[in-house]
Amino acid sequence: MQKIQRSNELEHELSSILHARRIHTLYQPLVNLSSGKVMGYEALTRGPSYSALHSPLKLFSAAEQFKKLDALERLAQETAIVNAKFDSDEQLLFINFSSQLINSSNLVSLDHLELLQRCGFSPSNIVFEITERSSIEDFEQAKKFLDKYRKQGYRIAIDDAGIGYSSLHAIAQIHPDYIKIDRSLIQNVHQDVMKKYLLEAFVTFTQRMNIGLVAEGIEQEEELALLTSMGVQFAQGYLLARPHQTPPVIPSHIVQFIHQHQKHGQHKMYE
Secondary structure, eight states: OHHHHHHHHHHHHHHHHHHHTOOEEEEEEEEETTTOOEEEEEEEEEOOTTSTTOSHHHHHHHHHHTTOHHHHHHHHHHHHHHHOOOSOTTOEEEEEEEHHHHHOSSOOOOOOHHHHHHTTOOGGGEEEEEEOSSOOSOHHHHHHHHHHHHTTTOEEEEEEETSOHHHHHHHHHHOOSEEEEOHHHHTTGGGOHHHHHHHHHHHHHHHHHTOEEEEOOOOSHHHHHHHHHHTOOEEOSTTTOOOBSSOOOOOHHHHHHHHHHHHSOOSOTTO
């Protein structure tokens, strides 16, 4: 009985959040490891701070459970675009997009052209980042769906690469513009030869295929130093900047650190 009551309360809370549009966006920068400049931001959705659905995991899990994922994702996309205030017209906005919606027969509309123009953006500023809440079931359908938006100028990223067969299969089938390497392969990479060689393979592959490579979850200077010297293009993580409602600035000492290891990073990577 208590379980049913709790479920009803969560559904009511979710409906209230969606109706009142009570979500907010945090922005975490992605840094170009050749220049030290911010190339874009990932938009991270949060529920109200006082709510049981504050965390993104609980919020999106509830939306999936109560068949409201399409409504939440559209609200999250719109909120991210409206509140984005960037320094350059060339900076990108990475917006999470669940692969489950590609599998759905009721696909959410991603036609934000009017909203983008009103906010000073264009489709070329937007990267739809496919998250692994569920695996893509029909890659032919997925490619047709995503190609529609590519033709309008949007770009596609595969998130969490390297943690399972499904993400690698998605890369081969979808041909993304960006690949984001999961934190599990980045953590303590400077101490793990296997991870180093896996990342080296990703660097070679993405360079040959002209795909942007993003290392996620960088928290240690040793990780950043190695990734910079290896030729990974872009980086994201708490060491660089934590997510914030106002797009954060990369500390000057981090930018200097990147330049130092870019210039002098030709040491032996596998010592």
